[in-house]
Amino acid sequence: MTLDFxxxxxxxxxxxxxxxxxxxxxxxxxxxxxxLGILVGALRVVPVAPVRAIAASYIYIIRGxxxxxxxxxxxxxxxxxxxxxxxxxxxxxxxxxxxxGYVGEIVRGGIEAVxxxxxxxxxxxxxxxxxxxxxxxxxxxxxxxxPAIGNEFVTLIKESSLLSTLAITELTMxxxxxxxxxYASFETFIVVGIIYLVLTSVTSFxxxxxxxxxxxx
Amino acid sequence: xxxxxxxxxxxxxxxxxxxIEVRRLHKSFGSLSVLRDVSLSVGxxxxxxxxxxxxxxxxxxxxxICRLEKINSGEIYLYGKRTDGSSHSNRDIARLVGMxxxxxxxxxxxxxxxxxxxxxxxxLGLSRGDAVENAMALLKRVGLEEKRNARPxxxxxxxxxRVAIARALAMNPKIMLFDEPTSALDPELVxxxxxxxxxxxxxxMTMMIITHEMMFAKExxxxxxxxxxxxxxxxGHPKKIFSCPEVPRTQLFLQRMLVHFGKELTEGDEKxxxxxxx
Ligand SMILES: Nc1ncnc2c1ncn2[C@@H]1O[C@H](COP(=O)(O)OP(=O)(O)O)[C@@H](O)[C@H]1O
Ligand SMILES: [Mg+2]
Numbered sequence: 001m002t003l004d005f006x007x008x009x010x011x012x013x014x015x016x017x018x019x020x021x022x023x024x025x026x027x028x029x030x031x032x033x034x035x036l037g038i039l040v041g042a043l044r045v046v047p048v049a050p051v052r053a054i055a056a057s058y059i060y061i062i063r064g065x066x067x068x069x070x071x072x073x074x075x076x077x078x079x080x081x082x083x084x085x086x087x088x089x090x091x092x093x094x095x096x097x098x099x100x101g102y103v104g105e106i107v108r109g110g111i112e113a114v115x116x117x118x119x120x121x122x123x124x125x126x127x128x129x130x131x132x133x134x135x136x137x138x139x140x141x142x143x144x145x146x147p148a149i150g151n152e153f154v155t156l157i158k159e160s161s162l163l164s165t166l167a168i169t170e171l172t173m174x175x176x177x178x179x180x181x182x183y184a185s186f187e188t189f190i191v192v193g194i195i196y197l198v199l200t201s202v203t204s205f206x207x208x209x210x211x212x213x214x215x216x217x
Numbered sequence: 218x219x220x221x222x223x224x225x226x227x228x229x230x231x232x233x234x235x236x237i238e239v240r241r242l243h244k245s246f247g248s249l250s251v252l253r254d255v256s257l258s259v260g261x262x263x264x265x266x267x268x269x270x271x272x273x274x275x276x277x278x279x280x281x282i283c284r285l286e287k288i289n290s291g292e293i294y295l296y297g298k299r300t301d302g303s304s305h306s307n308r309d310i311a312r313l314v315g316m317x318x319x320x321x322x323x324x325x326x327x328x329x330x331x332x333x334x335x336x337x338x339x340x341l342g343l344s345r346g347d348a349v350e351n352a353m354a355l356l357k358r359v360g361l362e363e364k365r366n367a368r369p370x371x372x373x374x375x376x377x378x379r380v381a382i383a384r385a386l387a388m389n390p391k392i393m394l395f396d397e398p399t400s401a402l403d404p405e406l407v408x409x410x411x412x413x414x415x416x417x418x419x420x421x422m423t424m425m426i427i428t429h430e431m432m433f434a435k436e437x438x439x440x441x442x443x444x445x446x447x448x449x450x451x452x453g454h455p456k457k458i459f460s461c462p463e464v465p466r467t468q469l470f471l472q473r474m475l476v477h478f479g480k481e482l483t484e485g486d487e488k489x490x491x492x493x494x495x
Contacts, residue, residue, distance in 0.1 A: 121322035121381075124283050125336040125388060126311030135335060139326050
């Protein structure tokens with residue numbers, strides 16, 4: 001067989017629009033996922049056993065079930081509780097929650113890597129547990145975790161393709177639409193794959209650049 | 218206050234006069250009994266050095282006093298306030314007692330100035346302007362004004378420890394505890410830190426200094442405690458402890474130390490002090 005990409009060219013602008021939605025969804029999800037993940041990670045280490053157990057269960061469940069099922073529960077399941085969310089909103093919530101499970105575990109590791117002496121110095125300087133966490137521990141932990149959170153962003157760019165199952169017109173969904181019009185399946189998904197690769201590569205390289213800058217300063 | 222080891226348990230009125238009052242303190246880690254019935258009283262403005270072999274419970278004693286460790290039984294009073302329970306906030310304790318660690322424990326993500334101003338602003342509620350003004354005065358006192366914007370990783374060990382002392386003083390505590398403040402330092406940096414501590418002693422601060430710097434302990438302290446196996450085995454005026462210790466355990470420890478520190482520790486007119494005290 002021969003590949004003929006010319007059939008796709010008229011639809012490239014649609015694919016780019018889809019890529020834009022993918023980027024938006026990933027950015028929003030990495031943002032909310034990191035916020036929620038930092039909270040969960042911090043709760044994961046509080047000196048109150050029941051709270052720790054709840055945070056641990058949350059992480060365990062999120063990481064132990066497929067993202068697709070989590071998306072379905074939010075988009076198709078919640079309406080039975082009377083909660084109808086627009087597809088894009090449901091998708092962002094699903095991705096964010098999913099991501100928070102992974103970020104939570106990264107944050108826990110980052111917090112535990114901060115030396116015990118930092119807690120002790122904070123305590124004798126009069127800082128409460130929460131203030132110690134906020135001003136001393138998390139700033140150090142997050143700095144150590146930035147590379148891992150960057151990876152999480154790259155992962156989200158790829159995982160966001162599952163949003164196509166909620167009929168959100170992100171890159172994968174648009175790819176399916178283009179294929180159904182052009183019948184050029186192979187060519188379409190090669191192009192879609194290349195666009196994903198460009199997105200993840202640009203993200204990785206930018207993050208590495210930022211990381212290097214950060215280390216120097 | 219150059220009395221010997223076996224003190225009677227002080228009365229309540231004594232507790233309200235002392236800066237630090239420890240009564241019948243027991244502390245264990247699991248089945249390991251680390252402090253066994255320690256009683257101790259430190260007067261306002263008194264400088265007490267604590268010496269003794271490694272593992273004898275010196276750090277644990279200091280950590281109990283600043284409430285980094287929960288105690289198993291006994292009582293701790295700071296300026297007459299019972300502080301060993303959980304009825305006081307970290308803030309209340311920090312206003313009474315500051316602690317200096319062997320490993321400095323500066324906040325590496327903050328500048329020197331922010332290390333000093335964080336607690337005064339966040340805990341004492343000082344304005345940023347006032348906190349910075351205090352901090353600069355303290356940095357001047359430890360000779361590090363020009364390092365205000367440096368990060369801890371840009372400082373030498375001696376500079377770090379001086380910043381840590383300034384940071385503790387920024388909370389304006391009534392008591393300062395030092396847990397081997399120079400043990401992590403290169404030998405040539407020890408002097409600058411000891412100078413700062415000596416200056417603090419001269420200013421009338423109540424201090425408890427855990428140290429292996431015997432010459433320093435002898436010069437700076439009003440009283441020396443010798444600890445072994447979780448007990449205060451002997452205490453008294455530094456001249457007496459270093460020149461004519463009575464308890465064999467103390468004698469043995471100091472003999473070993475003399476190998477390191479040379480004979481000057483016991484030379485001079487100290488034998489006079491011996492005869493005088495004995
Ligand atoms: N957090 C801890 N958990 C268990 N054992 C400890 C802990 N801290 C200290 N110890 C033990 O308590 C004893 C006294 O320690 P420490 O107070 O540090 O002695 P020193 O400061 O005189 O060297 C040692 O045997 C030490 O191993
Ligand atoms: Mg120690």
